[in-house]
């Protein structure tokens with residue numbers, strides 16, 4: 357049996373959080389995202405879309421946790437716990453959260469990712485050509501000649517750029533070359549230690 361068949365059998369073909377019977381799909385629980393029944397739950401599209409977008413949560417929908425949090429499957433307990441963490445401003449959710457006891461290993465699994473983290477994702481570090489992490493204020497040198505578009509000059513290999521700043525893009529930094537503030541590709545830089 358594949359994961360979906362196992363989950364359909366385990367859940368009696370119902371959403372494991374709200375018991376809906378329509379539009380069920382397998383949800384691999386982050387951060388492992390493993391394709392196994394132990395690490396997955398069967399969710400309806402209403403539960404799934406709110407878990408993927410916690411800012412759209414309909415608190416009324418999640419009253420279903422009143423039943424589903426007592427499920428004996430650790431995977432279901434983990435998802436019930438994570439959803440409740442997003443609803444703690446509601447007193448009923450606070451009460452359920454107080455009642456929901458997780459075994460220590462299940463609790464550490466539940467805590468290993470928050471739904472908000474999975475939403476934002478992890479920001480990749482900016483690294484130079486050697487894979488050394490760059491931070492704002494670092495000094496770097498160019499490892500190849502770079503034609504600076506729009507500025508009409510070529511930044512020569514070996515040029516030192518002091519006091520760099522990071523950008524939203526982990527592949528780019530900003531720095532001043534020949535008095536002009538430009539964006540540089542981190543792959544073409546080497547950190548001066």
Ligand SMILES: [Zn+2]
Nearest residue numbers: 371374400403
């Ligand atoms: Zn559901």
